[in-house]
Amino acid sequence: MSRLFKASVIENRQVIKNHFLLTLHPLDNIGKPRPGNFFMISVDNCLDPLLKRPFSIHRWLGRDFQILYRVAGKGTSILSNRKPGDTLEIIGPLGNAFPSLRSNNKIIMVAGGLGIAPILGLAETINKYRPLCFYGARTHEELLCIDELISLGIEPVISTDDGSLGEKGNIVDVLKKYLSSQLPPPPRFCLYACGPGPMLIALSDLAKTFNLKGYIALEQNMACGLGTCLGCVVNTTDGYKRVCREGPVFPINEVIWE
Amino acid sequence: MNLTTNLGKLKLKNPVMTASGTFGYGKEYSEFIDLNNLGAIVVKGISLKPMKGNPDPRICETPCGMLNAIGLQNAGLKEFIKQQLPYLRNFNTKIIVNILGTSINEYIELAENLEAAGVDAIELNVSCPNVKKGGIVFGTDIKIFEELIRDVRRRTRLPLITKLSPNTADIKLFAKAAEDAGSDIISLINTITGMSINIKTRRSRLANITGGLSGPAIRPVAVRMVWECFKTVKVPIIGMGGIISAEDAIEFILAGASAVAVGTANFVNPIATLDILEGIKSFMSGNNIKSLKELTGTVKC
Structure with a gap:
């Protein structure tokens, strides 16, 4: 299990104007993300944009997972054009998570x-x-x-x-x-x-x-x-x-x- | 195939190193690559006292690259020796420490302490564009630059690398001055000073206003500077600036580099260093090249 993995796009659906719901299927075993964790996603294998983009985990579906994002610039615009079957390079899950509930709160x-x-x-x-x-x-x-x-x-x-x-x-x-x-x-x-x-x-x-x-x-x-x-x-x-x-x-x- | 490279008395098992400030102190990357396979690890710059760094935003992406103005945030010499160095020492690779100070005495104190702590080489950071005191002052005023190298040279037996700033009128003059002052190796280039403006807010996209540009955008500038310095000095050169693939690394080697450092590519792809090393190996075997010496500085001009 590595935090550097590839995932194929299952669905990349526009939910409202400029907002997309991306469903990804990891091609390797990955760790189960906790709410608050994020993934660094390479929107394309190119030099511009160069860097991966951070996206928080939206929903964990057991093995597949979802990212909910808004097109805000060049990177997310390219991401919004990725089609089912495309493969993305990803690092994650990363970062900390919302802490567990204290019972009296x-x-x-x-x-x-x-x-x-x-x-x-x-x-x-x-x-x-x-x-x-x-x-x-x-x-x-x-x-x-x-x-x-x-x-x-x-x-x-x-x-x-x-x-x-x-x-x-x-x-x-x-x-x-x-x-x-x-x-x-x-x-x-x-x-x-x-x-x-x-x-x-x-x-x-x-x-x-x-x-x-x-x-x-x-x-x-x-x-x-x-x-x-x-x-x-x-x-x-x-x-x-x-x-x-x-x-x-x-x-x-x-x-x-x- | 012989991948070893001798940078003066600093002998590396292969020519692929990390660039300072892009690899932390190694730990974060050990999850992705076997650090034993690196030619050397150059750690994030260390100062005598902890430095808290610049306000955010500290980075922004630009075409084929990024600007950064981190401001040399680091936990200081003592913490490095206590917390980071013992971990790095578990690996069979050379540990090179990038040091920075606001006075010559600070550089000397750093070098002496690090020699006692058992590191393999020192890289003088005289070219950080993002701090007001120290850093680039030593890299752009040639008299202070020479004095700094000469004084540190006298006080340590460690191999001494001087990292050159591209933000000067003529980098060759600094390469020559570094060699004359006793630097064993030169490394180049550090980031190029740049700026990016958000046209909606009319503000710089960095809190520090300006920052250092890195990534593939600067590679042709870096290759040209390595080539110029190679023709000017005899000391070995560590080439860097936007290396993202083995082909890029080989360009630097042909221009005159005896080793290469991978920087921003580590951010994009945490296994970039070893991908590049593998690519260099297959280039060499594919072209029947037995040793790196057959490549260094052999660009036909």
Whole structure:
């Protein structure tokens, strides 16, 4: 079993505009990824783009696995054109994972936009603990995986920036209202979150206000994904840490936002 | 087939090494390749005191390459000797330590301590473009450059490699100065200073504003510089700059390199070094070449 492996594309389906669901079949045995782990994927065997791209594991299907991604540049654009039967070179699973649940905590999952990618995989492993889920997107079309969450017995609280579904506004404000409505003493909540930078910053402030513990999965440009290039660092209360190695999941109160 | 290569008194079992800063301290790559098969491991640059490095973003991809401004983040000499060196010593390969300082005395202290700790060679990092103090200052001011090499030379018996900056008007002058000052080997090229701008935010894509360009994009520049230096100096040359395949490595050897270092390719493909070594072997056997000496510097001009 090697973390450097090839996988063939089973399906690469556009789910909404610019968003794709990629199903891969590893051609070698690979380690079972845990929610929060990521893979470095070579979108093509070429010099431009040169580097592999990091993608978090979306769903583990036993042997095959899925990546949910958005076309954001040249690399993901090439990836979106890969067809069933194509072979991709991949390294992984890499990085750390969302930590296991402490029994006396109630989990609140928070996803913003494509941050749902690792959160759904997490939901699949912890749904027996009946976590809450707060999920926001720009518009209702960009709310992915709602049916999957419901089929796991998780009814997400939803918001959209344009008000096209759920509450109008951002999901952190919705969560704040919910937390404020809880009678003291508040349950021991623990946040598990992934989403864009501004959402995570707001969530960090919220965690401070309500004295909540939590973990956030970060995204960062990477060259190697293995911990050697030191290119993907994030500033923390304990100095610069590598998102690929000490992360991508960090305690929410550890990250220093600049 | 004879793959050994003699870089002065530093003898390598084969010509494929790693470039400093692209291979950590070896551990991360031992999962993918047998480190015993490498000609040498050049570790990430070490300073006397720990350095925390630059703010992020530190890297960005550019056509056929990448810019980096890591800022020489490292845990410092003591940690290296205690934590990293014992592990590296488990392997039958040469361990070369890239060192950097903000004064000549710091370089000397590093060299003396590393010699005592039992490393195989020192590479003077005088060409990092991403830190304000030290680094490139020593690589672009030829008087300080010569003084540094001469002073470190006096204080260590270890083979001394000087890594040259391409960010000078004429790299040949520095190659010659390094040789005259007592450097046993020269290695080139370090990254080329570059910049990339996000046109939406009108900001540089690196927090440090500028960074060092590496990868296949810089290879023709590097090959040309190796060739120029080969014609200028007698000391052996370690060639590097965008090597991603055996063919690339052979280009450097023909231009005058006695060994090659693989850098950015390690990020792309963690088994790149050994793929390249295998490719060199099959090129040699396919062309009935018995020893590397038959190739080094034999470009027809």
